[in-house]
Amino acid sequence: MPQDKEREIQLQFLEEAQEYLDTIESTLVGLASNPIDAQQMDAVLRAAHSVKGGAGMMGYQTLSHLAHRLEDSFKVLKAQRNSLAIDSELERLLLAAVDRLSQVLTLNRQGADVHETWLATEGNPIFDQLHDRLGDPQADDAATMLSAEDGTNxxxxxxxxxxxxxxxxxxxxxxxxxxxxxxxxxxxxxxxxxxxxxxxxxxxxxxxxxxxxxxxxxxxxxxxxxxxxxxxxxxxxxxxxxxxxxxxLPTQLQWLTPSTPLPTPTEVVEEAWPFDDLVAEFDLYRQEAESVELEVTAAEFE
Missing domain, CATH: 1.10.167 (Regulator of G-protein Signalling 4; domain 2)
Structure with a gap:
């Protein structure tokens, strides 16, 4: 794939990823005083999952890894939302995690790599604190966590x-x-x-x-x-x-692999009507046309 096209696709993804992060941030603001409902939690879970998966496919491994860690935090929040106390410190950590993802995304948009020193001193510590506070998800089955309590399909x-x-x-x-x-x-x-x-x-x-x-x-x-x-x-x-x-559900794409390349329009005509026959037919048509023209001309002089 040409580099300019590849870069175009990457930038498009990064723009979409930033929109996901904005959605997460706007949902988390005020979390300590106004707990989010199940539908909002599902939304942030899907957003984090989308960033994680897309970043991995685009080759942005640091962004994918950190988004995965944030997704795990949301899984715990979802599973324990009826028993877990969400205070201002937890809200601050979650918003700080989103901010770190935004910083990594900005570097990726600029074509720069994330420096290991920054990751060790500024990036990972926030996610480590979240992990210390929330722990690991009890099950790696997002489907059972998403809306499991309200019966949503x-x-x-x-x-x-x-x-x-x-x-x-x-x-x-x-x-x-x-x-x-x-x-x-x-x-x-x-x-x-x-x-x-x-x-x-x-x-x-x-x-x-x-x-x-x-x-x-x-x-x-x-x-x-x-x-x-x-x-x-x-x-x-x-x-x-x-x-x-x-x-x-279908499991395979119903595609019959062509044994040969599709014929061009010229090849289709030549196969249906060989060239020599086509020339002979055209000559016969031309002779008939000339004959008709002579007959018409003779009639005009009668």
């Missing part, structure tokens, strides 16, 4: 929000005749959605996303066709999840 919720947003983005890219960075967009989206499938323990959906990536790699000359098939398969999966038909 987490898979349906995420497919109605996160997945719908991804598919709308892909539709807009496909609508552009130029389809800039389409292959990269589909590949990244497949990995993002595959990570969501793992989080929700939807093995069939994860397998579908993996097959999209494999098909792209195996047949790079058919990106638009594969993208459309992937969009259709993801839309079908979304509809099935929303109605609770998990067992019917």
């Amino acid at each position: 987490v898979a349906a919720l995420l497919f109605e929000t996160e997945v719908a947003g991804c598919l709308a983005r892909l539709e807009s890219v496909l609508a552009d005749p130029q389809a800039p960075c389409l292959e990269e967009e589909v590949s990244i989206m497949a990995q993002e959605l595959g990570g969501l499938g793992e989080m929700l323990q939807l093995e069939a959906f994860t397998s579908l996303c993996e097959s999209v990536v494999q098909t792209l790699e195996a047949t790079p000359g058919y990106v638009r066709e594969i993208a459309q098939l992937a969009l259709d398969a993801w839309r079908r999966s979304q509809a099935l999840v929303l109605v609770g038909q998990i067992s019917s």
